[in-house]
Amino acid sequence: MTTVPLRVVGPDVPRVLDDWYVLASSRELRKKPLARELYGAPIALFRDEHGRAAALVDRCPHRSVPLSGGRVEDGTLECPYHGWRFAGDGRCVRVPGLTEEPDHRTRRCASYPVREQDGWVWVWATAGDTPTREPFRFPLLDDPRYASVRQTLEMAGTVHAAAENALDVPHTAFLHRGLFRGAGKTNELEVRVRRHHDRVEAEYIGEPRPSGALGRVLAPRGGVVEHFDRFILPSITQVEYRLGESHVLATVALTPRTDRRTVMNAVVSFRLPFVPPRLAGLAGELLRPLGLSVLRQDATILARQDEAIARFGEARFVSTELDALGPTIAKLLRAAARGREAASDAIDERTFRMRV
Amino acid sequence: MTTVPLRVVGPDVPRVLDDWYVLASSRELRKKPLARELYGAPIALFRDEHGRAAALVDRCPHRSVPLSGGRVEDGTLECPYHGWRFAGDGRCVRVPGLTEEPDHRTRRCASYPVREQDGWVWVWATAGDTPTREPFRFPLLDDPRYASVRQTLEMAGTVHAAAENALDVPHTAFLHRGLFRGAGKTNELEVRVRRHHDRVEAEYIGEPRPSGALGRVLAPRGGVVEHFDRFILPSITQVEYRLGESHVLATVALTPRTDRRTVMNAVVSFRLPFVPPRLAGLAGELLRPLGLSVLRQDATILARQDEAIARFGEARFVSTELDALGPTIAKLLRAAARGREAASDAIDERTFRMRV
């Protein structure tokens, strides 16, 4: 059976095409080429003869067959149909059987700019383009005091829906009922939201320290909770908690596989007081199943949301002040999709109160 | 995998939106909300704090998540994502975390008029509308001389196709070959068709009494067969047989789940001479598998018909006089879809002969 791409009934989704997205982890990209997608565009990843990651439009110029179904030979990507070979920059370097020179303008494959950084393979979303900035750097990866855990997961929904979900506080008591929050008594927090030209950040003030044993482990000498949620264009989310010596930073680079399917590429970095990073890393691995349970609940609700949007043919969202970041993320994405404006560093700020 | 609504290739189907449809049986609607569809519109059913059935557009105004995936708390429907709660009339009665009043014009969910009657939950097809009539009443349900059997079944095809199939005599000898009709010798009947402003009825005159034991059981004192088939707007079909003391009335309220998928909500009420209703009810249950076999054959042919209509992109029907009701049902539906006219009670009548 031929697989046929379904046209999803739904509203238009803004595409930020002049920026970097994670298409694979460095560990995934080995001898075999990888078939990836970015905003629905098929992309073949492979490593050239120097081990450098390369990204080509995943279609042989000759007969439209996906190059990712072929093999890598001498650092070139070989089409499985007629054996045409392409260098990392998209030049055709071999046409088996041909008596003339293989390289020719019409036989080139469009290539995407690539960076390999922080253990990820980043691809610039427009083939043939010259990048105007460098990819986001994941913080704390090189800090010896921190342990890090990585996780990749695909979800239904737009980058906006996934980012809002990742940075949203009020849903945790309902969607993740029992897993976290919702157990204790109600508190009232102050939330400060600051918008910059390429990001938006919410600061939560007044969150209580966890009580009992957990509180004593995280902050043996006491202290106040500091909590920030951030979105950074084109698709980075960060959740940061500090409590005394403890520090957790969860950073996710979201990748729009299609307009309506998003891949989370997450790194959780953290340090605990009196716990060496190696042991903390082990604790992180032990907590991975719990984290995945939470993410699966998020994935389920995002899938339901996305189905409903597709069925109704529109994303009708009504926000309250509790939607700290979602509406601003939508504005940032729409503006960036029209082309990133001259960076006005004016900062917008608002404050509101939330019961948790 | 996201479920994506497929656009069915096919002709436009008339939608009668100012009338009542059965969306559930009373027994199905308990503590949990139900996800239903009417002409493709998702609807959440639940019971409020008084046990009254309520129907809301199945989409939370906040983030478009289906409310039917949530739970009922204190007679309100709670969204599974952020816990917003809605009363039966669609008012938002709780936004967790919000310090201000939850009810607000923009946070209301559109609600559908609902009636619970005859063991069914009826919903008026237009949210926010004021009904201009009451739902159809299933006859004989309260008559102590009658037993009743209920059955719900979903089929491919439009309301028109399902109604025509349910009320069509000539197909029984072919589609249901061996199960009923087609066994004996040929008779010629007279058929009288009467059209009213909101219904059409066919009367079959001259049908022979079943011979042998069955005839003696149904009509120990003899008698003639009376047989009526009826369609009543927007989507009710009735098949009625009388023979001496015996009487069978099969009433179906059809529900267009989508334009091209129809749910049959059937009640067969009947009395047999010298058989108490309780025992007759037992006989009815014993005959259910046979009835379901017939319905499954109908469902199969309707699915094939619907596929062919979708593939050809049109429903091209050529009728003969034997198509007693189908063409008139189509006219009634098309007229009703344009808005029910002033009730002209003029009666149209035609007569023809049919070999059975």
Add this chain to the structure above:
Amino acid sequence: MTTVPLRVVGPDVPRVLDDWYVLASSRELRKKPLARELYGAPIALFRDEHGRAAALVDRCPHRSVPLSGGRVEDGTLECPYHGWRFAGDGRCVRVPGLTEEPDHRTRRCASYPVREQDGWVWVWATAGDTPTREPFRFPLLDDPRYASVRQTLEMAGTVHAAAENALDVPHTAFLHRGLFRGAGKTNELEVRVRRHHDRVEAEYIGEPRPSGALGRVLAPRGGVVEHFDRFILPSITQVEYRLGESHVLATVALTPRTDRRTVMNAVVSFRLPFVPPRLAGLAGELLRPLGLSVLRQDATILARQDEAIARFGEARFVSTELDALGPTIAKLLRAAARGREAASDAIDERTFRMRV
């Protein structure tokens, strides 16, 4: 679940509608009707009372149900819904229950011209049309010196893609690596391509005789390899090899089941020196699994090609001189789809060299 035809996203495909296509083998068409498709149009095949193959639009004029789901009675095709019967020419010969004459202009089913020839049932692609030519004849079927093997296989892709694949030499060393070619050392061939008004042929000059035992079996007295590849409108491919007394002719009649799915109806006829046809036929059967392995690799790559074309929404092909026949086949198909021109018998010829 209703099966819904998916609209394939992709470029328009030329349809040659004034010609013959194989819809079944003679052996397949027995008592039961067959459901077939041609360019997506559903067609019912059956045998009339004289055993003659007939082809009707697969939709009962009455209620649009596919006739192929019915049965053949007295040489007529009976609809499974109401039992209407149709003769091979599409006339309605029975409407059960009707007191008047069944045949009527509006109750006719459109019929396709049919020929049964060479063990195949050929159908002219336009219902109600008068054929302006006769179907292609498979050569050598009646020659007692030859054995023949038949095979039918459905593949993704257009007639053009399947024909080009079947007649393409350079892909064999890559796609079929290990199965044939690609093992020995490189040779340089001369290729002569001749285009006629309804066909195009490539002649390969200088192909080496197989070495070792195989060469001695095929050509005990030596000789040169003669190799021709041909495409003949609307959809015939031929690959012909001669070496001394040995002769292989693989003829395929391609059938566009839909624009993007193609059925191969293949006959391989061959003779071997000193081997009686019966024994050669046995050898052919023994080689069938190998042939099917090759065809499955072709089917896989054609499916990938077709998916990519659908995803990109266009078939962008860049050819080199090595693409001996593909571009000309595309031209022939496009011209024939616009209406076969007056036969200009001018012959176009070009020559190039290929390394194999």
